[in-house]
Amino acid sequence: MITTTLTVTTSTTSYPVIVGAGILSNLADYLAECALRGTAWIVADEHLTAIADQTAAHLTAAGYRVHTTTVPSGEQSKSFGELNRLYDWMIEHGIERRDVVLALGGGVVGDLAGFAAATILRGVALVQIPSTLLAMVDAAVGGKTGINHPLGKNLIGAFHQPRLVLADTNLLATLPARELRAGWAEVIKHGVIRDAELFDALETLAATQRWHADNPATWDATDPALTGELTNIIARAVAVKVDVVSRDEFERGERITLNYGHTIGHAIEQLLGYRLLHGECVAIGMDAAARIAVALGICPPALVERQRNLLAAYGLSTALPADLDRSAILTLIGRDKKVQAGNVRWVLPTAIGQVVVRADVPLAVVEAVLAG
Ligand SMILES: NC(=O)c1ccc[n+]([C@@H]2O[C@H](COP(=O)([O-])OP(=O)(O)OC[C@H]3O[C@@H](n4cnc5c(N)ncnc54)[C@H](O)[C@@H]3O)[C@@H](O)[C@H]2O)c1
Ligand SMILES: [Zn+2]
Numbered sequence: 001m002i003t004t005t006l007t008v009t010t011s012t013t014s015y016p017v018i019v020g021a022g023i024l025s026n027l028a029d030y031l032a033e034c035a036l037r038g039t040a041w042i043v044a045d046e047h048l049t050a051i052a053d054q055t056a057a058h059l060t061a062a063g064y065r066v067h068t069t070t071v072p073s074g075e076q077s078k079s080f081g082e083l084n085r086l087y088d089w090m091i092e093h094g095i096e097r098r099d100v101v102l103a104l105g106g107g108v109v110g111d112l113a114g115f116a117a118a119t120i121l122r123g124v125a126l127v128q129i130p131s132t133l134l135a136m137v138d139a140a141v142g143g144k145t146g147i148n149h150p151l152g153k154n155l156i157g158a159f160h161q162p163r164l165v166l167a168d169t170n171l172l173a174t175l176p177a178r179e180l181r182a183g184w185a186e187v188i189k190h191g192v193i194r195d196a197e198l199f200d201a202l203e204t205l206a207a208t209q210r211w212h213a214d215n216p217a218t219w220d221a222t223d224p225a226l227t228g229e230l231t232n233i234i235a236r237a238v239a240v241k242v243d244v245v246s247r248d249e250f251e252r253g254e255r256i257t258l259n260y261g262h263t264i265g266h267a268i269e270q271l272l273g274y275r276l277l278h279g280e281c282v283a284i285g286m287d288a289a290a291r292i293a294v295a296l297g298i299c300p301p302a303l304v305e306r307q308r309n310l311l312a313a314y315g316l317s318t319a320l321p322a323d324l325d326r327s328a329i330l331t332l333i334g335r336d337k338k339v340q341a342g343n344v345r346w347v348l349p350t351a352i353g354q355v356v357v358r359a360d361v362p363l364a365v366v367e368a369v370l371a372g
Contacts, residue, residue, distance in 0.1 A: 004235035010249040019235040028062030038098035043113035045105030106132035107139035114145030118160030133183025136167040173221035182279025184314035190240035196353030206313035216315035261286030267332035287318035293348035
């Protein structure tokens with residue numbers, strides 16, 4: 001079994017992030033190594049019920065007391081209602097301070113169960129077991145947890161670092177192809193912002209054309225060689241997040257670079273009423289950000305082409321949807337959470353593997369880029 005162990009180290013804590021194919025079958029050993037011996041509270045996405053049951057059986061056999069619940073799939077589960085249900089479930093069944101919450105699912109379950117773990121009894125241990133590519137390379141690492149408020153996404157939350165993250169790439173076998181592709185956008189983003197070798201590896205993999213012919217950027221998960229190669233690539237992408245979070249736990253500086261492609265991406269996501277997936281919007285936003293960098297003269301035009309080709313190879317379009325109101329994007333950008341003191345802070349590439357943060361991008365440049 002190929003596994004990569006990374007370590008998040010912040011000023012307050014340190015924890016392992018393990019990436020591998022099939023590692024979930026060793027969960028009990030990993031928990032013991034992290035000195036997590038209390039009752040296990042598995043919170044699973046409804047699409048992972050079978051995996052949750054297997055996991056519960058595995059932990060029970062290893063001597064753990066286990067409770068399991070499932071959460072309805074979708075963003076609407078990051079709600080007060082669902083959070084309350086988890087609190088009721090935990091309190092009614094007698095959760096204790098030494099227990100551990102296991103979040104098994106994508107970013108929705110990770111954020112929701114993570115916030116429950118952060119707040120129940122003033123905080124219990126959390127283990128993230130991400131089941132989407134996006135959650136593996138992004139959401140599960142870094143300690144941001146939370147739910148949505150009717151007036152906006154992710155407005156209620158807490159930093160609560162997990163004690164362990166287990167990214168088992170075998171879980172991706174059942175992930176819908178579109179969700180997988182949306183995750184590739186974040187993987188490619190990590191290459192562009194910090195790891196040119198990761199970008200190269202993604203290009204090489206794309207060139208070998210071992211994808212399912214009818215479903216770009218998905219692969220035959222029963223091919224162990226290919227799964228191994230992909231697991232290594234995913235581990236490299238996770239390493240970028242691990243590295244950035246280790247340097248900037250509370251998003252005071254460098255962590256903003258992870259928002260590459262997100263300024264315009266978030267605006268598109270909102271304007272289209274979430275018709276496109278987050279990663280699909282980020283791909284469009286990355287293309288726009290790179291073109292802004294070219295317009296400012298800080299980035300070679302060839303980067304735009306290379307990035308576009310790679311995104312396309314992973315099934316991602318970079319075209320702004322035709323029906324999108326360009327001026328509404330500009331209005332929304334002004335309200336983006338990365339706005340500091342009235343200026344949008346743009347994360348812009350200068351080369352593959354390198355970005356700068358600029359707060360002085362003229363509105364006219366953004367307008368021109370959005371106009372195509
Ligand atoms: N905390 C953070 O730092 C952070 C970072 C990025 C995103 N997020 C949050 O993450 C959320 C998005 O996460 P996501 O993209 O993982 O989406 P998600 O959790 O909604 O999962 C996507 C879909 O895939 C299904 N699914 C998940 N794993 C599966 C599997 N292995 N097999 C079959 N189906 C599966 C889910 O049921 C869902 O329908 C958003 O709420 C976002 O705000 C948080
Ligand atoms: Zn993102």
